[in-house]
Amino acid sequence: MTENKIEIVYEAIADKIDNLGEEKAKLFLAKLSLLLANKIEDTSFVLNAIDDAALSLNQ
Amino acid sequence: MRPAGRAQNESLYFNYPFFSAPQGKKRDHLTSNAQVVIVGAGPIGMTAALALAREGVKSVLFDNKSTFNDGSRAICVARSSFYIFESLGVSSAFLEKSLGWTTGHSFYRGQKILEFQMPDSSEEKFRPMYNIQQQYIEKFLWDAVSVNPLIETRWQSEIIGIKKKKNECTLRIKDPEEIYETSSNWVLACDGAHSSIRKFLGHRLKGENYEGRYVIVDIKMEHDYPTIRRALFDPDCRRGGTVLIHKQPDNIWRIDYQLNDNEKTQQALDENNVRDSVSAVLKDLNYNGSWELEWWSVYSANTLALDDYRDGRVFFVGDSAHIVPIFGVRGLNNGFSDAANIGWKLGWVLNNKAGKELLNSYSPERRGATIDVFYNSSKSSKFMTPSTYGWKLMRDAALSLALKHKFAGELANPRQFTPYKYSESTAIIKDTNENFLGGPKPGELLPEITIDAGYLTDLLGEGFTILCFNKDTSKKLDEIIPDGISVVLIDLLSRASKLLSVENKSAYIVRPDGYIAARWKNITPEKIIQELYKLTFKTEMSHDRK
Ligand SMILES: Cc1cc2nc3c(=O)[nH]c(=O)nc-3n(C[C@H](O)[C@H](O)[C@H](O)COP(=O)(O)OP(=O)(O)OC[C@H]3O[C@@H](n4cnc5c(N)ncnc54)[C@H](O)[C@@H]3O)c2cc1C
Numbered sequence: 001m002t003e004n005k006i007e008i009v010y011e012a013i014a015d016k017i018d019n020l021g022e023e024k025a026k027l028f029l030a031k032l033s034l035l036l037a038n039k040i041e042d043t044s045f046v047l048n049a050i051d052d053a054a055l056s057l058n059q
Numbered sequence: 060m061r062p063a064g065r066a067q068n069e070s071l072y073f074n075y076p077f078f079s080a081p082q083g084k085k086r087d088h089l090t091s092n093a094q095v096v097i098v099g100a101g102p103i104g105m106t107a108a109l110a111l112a113r114e115g116v117k118s119v120l121f122d123n124k125s126t127f128n129d130g131s132r133a134i135c136v137a138r139s140s141f142y143i144f145e146s147l148g149v150s151s152a153f154l155e156k157s158l159g160w161t162t163g164h165s166f167y168r169g170q171k172i173l174e175f176q177m178p179d180s181s182e183e184k185f186r187p188m189y190n191i192q193q194q195y196i197e198k199f200l201w202d203a204v205s206v207n208p209l210i211e212t213r214w215q216s217e218i219i220g221i222k223k224k225k226n227e228c229t230l231r232i233k234d235p236e237e238i239y240e241t242s243s244n245w246v247l248a249c250d251g252a253h254s255s256i257r258k259f260l261g262h263r264l265k266g267e268n269y270e271g272r273y274v275i276v277d278i279k280m281e282h283d284y285p286t287i288r289r290a291l292f293d294p295d296c297r298r299g300g301t302v303l304i305h306k307q308p309d310n311i312w313r314i315d316y317q318l319n320d321n322e323k324t325q326q327a328l329d330e331n332n333v334r335d336s337v338s339a340v341l342k343d344l345n346y347n348g349s350w351e352l353e354w355w356s357v358y359s360a361n362t363l364a365l366d367d368y369r370d371g372r373v374f375f376v377g378d379s380a381h382i383v384p385i386f387g388v389r390g391l392n393n394g395f396s397d398a399a400n401i402g403w404k405l406g407w408v409l410n411n412k413a414g415k416e417l418l419n420s421y422s423p424e425r426r427g428a429t430i431d432v433f434y435n436s437s438k439s440s441k442f443m444t445p446s447t448y449g450w451k452l453m454r455d456a457a458l459s460l461a462l463k464h465k466f467a468g469e470l471a472n473p474r475q476f477t478p479y480k481y482s483e484s485t486a487i488i489k490d491t492n493e494n495f496l497g498g499p500k501p502g503e504l505l506p507e508i509t510i511d512a513g514y515l516t517d518l519l520g521e522g523f524t525i526l527c528f529n530k531d532t533s534k535k536l537d538e539i540i541p542d543g544i545s546v547v548l549i550d551l552l553s554r555a556s557k558l559l560s561v562e563n564k565s566a567y568i569v570r571p572d573g574y575i576a577a578r579w580k581n582i583t584p585e586k587i588i589q590e591l592y593k594l595t596f597k598t599e600m601s602h603d604r605k
Contacts (some may be wrong), residue, residue, distance in 0.1 A: 030456035038466050 062352045069131055070307040071279050071353050073194045075126045076201075078214035080234040089213075089232075089239055093119040094409065096243035098218050098256055099336060100282045101128060102193065103377030103394040104249030105200040109147040112209040113521070114570075119243070120210055123137070123217035125472065127201070131192035131277050131353040133391035134307055139478050139488065139504070140395040141185040142516065148206055152199040156308055161184030163288040165471045167557070169295065169343070172461035173468035176474050183507050184514045190286060190307050192277075195392070221259045223371055245405060246373045254379035260370050264363035264382065266433070271360045271384075271444030272318045274327055276337055277311050280350035289344075290443075292458050296339035301443050304344070307578075311353060314340055317396055317444055324357055337400020360384035362433040368422040374401050381429040384436040393432055396478075397425045403484075403571040407595065412543055414596030420486035428479035437442070439473050478504050481574055488577035488590060498560030501575050505567075510555045520545025523576065523594070525587060526567040528556055535584040544591065554576055 013032070017025045037046045061067060068075040074582035081089065095111060100122035108118050135156065144150040177187035204210050213234070220231035227242045240411040257264075284306065291302040300317040307313055314335055318327050326332060333355050341350065364381040368374060377394030400420045401421050407413035445451040461468035481487055481502035489501055499506050508515050516522070522543035527533050533548040540546055549555055551563060559567060561580070566587055568576040576594050579587075592598060 026452060027456055027459065030452050031460050034453075034456055034460055034467060035464065038464075 060328060060330075060355050070127060070194070071351055072311060073192070075129075075194070076198075078125050078212075080215035080236065081213050086236070087541060090241050092227070093117070093241060093243040095119070095245045095247065095405065096121065096228075096241070097249055097449065098146050098230075098248045099248070099250035099254075099377075099379070100124075100201075100204075100212060100214070101249060101251055101377070102133075102149075102196050102200060102391060103398050104247070105197070105204045105472070106143065106147070106395055106398035106400055107249055107376055108204055108210045108212075109149070109200065109207065109248050110143075110399050111406055112207050112402060113147060114406025114410060115209070116406045117209045118211075118247075119241075120204070120212045121180055121216045121218055122212070122214055125215050127197040129196055130356055131194060131307065131311070131313070132356075133193050133196070134190050134305060134313055135392075136189045136191055136196065137392040138183070138185045138187050140392050141189070143395050143399045143466070146399070146521075146571075146573075147203065149199055149203045152202065153189070153191065153196075156195055157189035157191035158286040158306060158308055159189045160286040160288065160306075161187055162285075163290065163473070165290045165292065165468065166294065167292045167458040170462055172292075172458065173471050173587065175472045178571060182509055184516065190200060190305055190313075192307055192309075192311065195308070196391075210586070216251070221256055222374070223260070223373070226372075228372055244372065245402060245409075247376050248373055248379045249376045249404075250379050252382050256373065257365070257375065257379055260373065262370065262375075263364055264365060266361065266363035266382075267437075268359065268361050268363075271440060271446065272324060273315045273358050273360075274318060274333065274355060275358050276314045276333055277307070277353040277357040278314065278318075278337060278350045279310050279311055279353055280312060280341075280346065281348060282306075282312060282344075284344075290473075291340075292471070293455075294340075294343050296336070296343045302340055302343075304340070307391040315358075316340065318357075328355070328357060360436075360444065362437055364429045364433070366426075367419070368397075368426055374421060378399055380425070381432075383429065383432045384440050388561070393425075393428060396428060399572050400425055407522075409572075412595060414595075416596040417486060420481075420484050424481045424484050424486065427483070431479045442471065453592075454484050486570070486576070486593065486594065487574070490578070495560045495578065495580055498558065498578070499575055501577050503575055505569050505573055505575055506558060508555050508558050510553055515555050516573065518547045518549075519573065520547075522571050523591065524569045525591075526559070526569065528561050528565055532566070532584050536587065539584060541588070541591070570594075 020028050036043055061069060082413055095116060095118040097108050097118050097120045100120050104120055108120050114339045141150055144153050161177050161179045163175045164171055179187050204212060216232050216234040218230050221234045222229040227240050227244050228246050231238065231240050248254055250256055270424055289304040293299060294302055297316055300319055303315040305313040316335060334352065339494050361382045362384060365375055368380045376397045383390050383393060404417050404421055408417055441450050442454055445454045457467045457470040484502060487501040505516060524545045524547055525536060526547050526549055527536065528549055528551045533546055536546045564581045565579060566582050567578040570576045577590055
């Protein structure tokens, strides 16, 4: 994804979270991950992404 | 529990029989040695007694009650159990009464998110699942047990102690008249989840208790929904919880609803609360007619098992050996397989048709099956009753997506029941190098398929069965085959042969319990017989010839 494209997605997610409010954000993000992951054939890619996303959150 | 004003066994549809303790002449031989004692005349004890009787082995069956188990308890009987009923000659009563089903519907907040089908086709002799109340299960087994001359049942007779000796066990029994002792060479402990034999011998179930508690309620109503399992996730009647609905014979419906963490078990079991909860569920189902309360209880999702299902001359069978969650509907079905497994093995050993080593395969095979159930049902438990934040969030995400996206609904599919495979057992022979290209492997159940006017499994004999695929092999086998082994010739061009992936000189050996013991792509009749001795842990010399 080019910088411009990821920026569009970034902004759309941020806006959606703001629209839904903090309480529903978690469920929304969980749904979004499942929806996107379902489109990706390579399961190990997704599993790595799960670990990547958790990096620096655990400390 | 029953509604106020009704006695413990006062059912809306079932007449509980009353069994007295042994009386008069029947007391003369109470202390004589028994070859096999079975403790507990629940569904599993009765099945074990019938399985032994099928091998011609006598048993004495003890139960401390004077009637069947109270309430309907387990209601889902799987295809594999029907094969066991058939081998014991009791399947017709079950087929007549029970309701077969293949379909499940799951709903999320009132909207249907999944319709699943369990594997079924016109090639199958039995449906994947049947609903029938446990009282009927026990009654139909009892109808066969009570007329079997090889089984002596002693009701109202409680085992209050057991001592292991070198070649036998001594049991202490208490009945309304006295306390006496009797000895037995083998003991099958079929005495249920609270097994006293297990306690006397100092064994403990190990595993996990899950958080989820369900109230299970049976009601009577004229409701015209077909026999389809319904699961309601997060319904109006139970926000955040899960409800399961099953149809049973006699207009009886099973409603299982999950309790939330704040609901105290004792309170939830109060009759008024049960009535209110049921009314709320029925409202969600759009049922406005009348209904009557039959029976209710509470059940939680445990995965507990013994480390070893055998202690010397004592075998643990059924709930005494394992407790599994209800979602996999395997508590009872798993027990039936235990009983059939130990039944033929002990029978073959006592009849000197197999060596004692065969008995060593009971615990690994059946404990393996339980661990497999644990794995699958703890997966469903975590979906049905997620007990942590992460699992609940993802479950809710999947359900919420499922309203529009099919793939997410599949996560709610319980994928119930593929029979366990005994691939690592000592009582099978694994595939050798000259591997088959397909077909079922040793340790798997023989698959079903129609052949001639019937089914493949109809061709199996009572003992081991050799399936062969050319006339010469079959003729030669008939000449040299030992007692108790059947030879079946199958047309190489049949669909069954294709399913088994065989050639002209191939052979399969099927065990008395329908599992594949061994198979070869290319083998001689003489070699088959040799391999058969291995499977029965016998040397050729000691095996009786016809
Ligand atoms: C309330 C309840 C609800 C259930 N609901 C479900 C369900 O929805 N789905 C499901 O799959 N399973 C369910 N089960 C489990 C299912 O009923 C069992 O798996 C099944 O009954 C096991 O059969 P069993 O013969 O091994 O044990 P049991 O049915 O428990 O039989 C054991 C027998 O041994 C007798 N006994 C015990 N100790 C002694 C002694 N010392 N001497 C002589 N006799 C003795 C008992 O009286 C009893 O008759 C439920 C169980 C209970 C208790």
